[in-house]
Amino acid sequence: RKEVEQDPGPFNVPEGATVAFNCTYSNSASQSFFWYRQDCRKEPKLLMSVYSSGNEDGRFTAQLNRASQYISLLIRDSKLSDSATYLCVVIKSSASKIIFGSGTRLSIRP
């Protein structure tokens, strides 16, 4: 079983829709959680950190559920520019290790 698992998608939703992604992780000792965004042929860029208390940044909300070992990303009022691959990232700083999910492809249609 992979340490971090994501639904690869693709998700194809109309502009303005709300879309949610989940990511599960297997190692309860994992320490830091993030969502990254990767555009085609570019490097991943940090979208937001994920906390148990939740983290909201404009149209984006991220949540960590340690008991169930999953993190989520909610995008409201989606825009065409939100089309990208969203990567769930777990950092185990004690082990100096970055673990990626395989990414979820999102395509927003007009």
Place this chain on the structure above:
Amino acid sequence: GAVVSQHPSRVICKSGTSVKIECRSLDFQATTMFWYRQFPKQSLMLMATSNEGSKATYEQGVEKDKFLINHASLTLSTLTVTSAHPEDSSFYICSALHGQGREAFFGQGTRLTVV
């Protein structure tokens, strides 16, 4: 903020030659850097973990003699693709941990084409 710079961004080389890719942490020290490879429409695949002053740790299936990693300073790691072949054509990305290992920053990536 923390920045990781990767160079070159794009390289085309002839089959059989070697290519060196540099990854620099610009305003922080990175004792550990990571090298990834990404084929079109596929996810990032970790190739190796580069440790300053010691040998790199390679993932299963990655040939250490073909993908040479050197991490001689706290701000520079290099990946050399030796005797490159067309199947080595890919997008190579480095990353480094920052903030006591609590954040990850990525280089801009290197698109390697072997002809």
